[in-house]
Amino acid sequence: MKGKFRRALRVHPRRGVPVVPGQLEPVLWNPGGFFHEDGCNPSQLLDYHTGTVYPQDAASQLPVALLDPRPGEVIFDACAAPGSKTTQIGLKLADTGLLLAADSSAGRRRVLAENLARQGIACAIVLPQGLEQLAGALRAVADGVLLDAPCSGSEGRSRRRVADLAALQLDLLLRASGTVRPGGRLVYSTCSPTEEENEAVVRRFLEERRDWEVVKPEVAGPDSDRAGLGALRLHPEAFGCEPFFACVLRAPGQGERRELPSRILKPENAPLNEIAIPAGLLAWRAGHSLLLATPAAARTDLHCEGRGLQLATEGPAGWRLTPWGAQALIERGAAGPALTRADARRLWAGETLELGLPAGTLVRTEAGAPLGVLQVKGSRNRLDLPSRLCRSGLF
């Protein structure tokens, strides 16, 4: 069924110019989003592994475009995994503020963590709980909240299943609304075409929270919702993307967000010889890891299972950059030579090359895409790859 939709990707704003076969057509509602041709499989591209492109349906790019996260804000992504929208939010926050990413599924959170690392997001912390457990601790802490709710999807489900989901969606929406600061915003979205999971859920929410209002966004492309609420719908017939519903809701009042508890942190200044910590970020030791994050993500004292980026790990030979940590540093301006795409591709395929570069050299492609960190094997160089990727046998 998925094959009937036109596929799309997002381009990372700071990782160079991707090389994607065929034509790209802009997604109207999200600058940086593009439809690509059917024959192109982004996850097979070198630029996917450098984090330069991220496959994401065009419709799924709508909710974050509507949420419009701004630098310095606290954003709560309440149903975050596998992280398509979380990474989109993280890039908009651009190394500032705090992104709280929660999901009740441990398996899906593992993919979320990997996607955050691949996209080099330093402002996120991953909360290992569902909304039911988190809503109390996160009361009024967020400037903006995304509830991309579990839904029946685009393929349809039984009436009973849809009714159960609609009840869950309303419950999650009511809980999520409590985490928004006075005057803050909440985007409710699903990829289901049913009215029951969309317009009806919003209507029932507005009956329970009479002082909330729908904000009608100005955005090119999507149609109005079916109930005249001021929400938006994307129809497959119009753009070839998945069906989607998204509604922007505003909390009553005007006011500051509640501050989250913070912890004392001892930052590391120059833990890896020669490698400077990027401006505006903090690095600190956590066991045998060196973590890198925005000050808010580093200091916020919440129980979490992932925080910022794992920059390096400590072993018997000292600190060693992780592959994704190296990519994150290159993206933020760390110096290193540029390789031809042909050499870059061969390194990513696991080959060793006669480059004559010392171990620990950070390398990029000619177009600026961050490749990672080189090691030396005999007289030849090989690229450190994320271990999961090596194990997957993809190359």
Ligand SMILES: C[S@@+](CC[C@H](N)C(=O)[O-])C[C@H]1O[C@@H](n2cnc3c(N)ncnc32)[C@H](O)[C@@H]1O
């Ligand atoms: C539509 S998916 C989210 C997709 C995600 N926003 C993205 O763009 O990649 C819904 C997610 O909600 C999670 N979920 C279900 N019930 C939840 C709850 N009570 N609290 C938090 N997450 C929940 C599911 O595990 C699932 O990952």
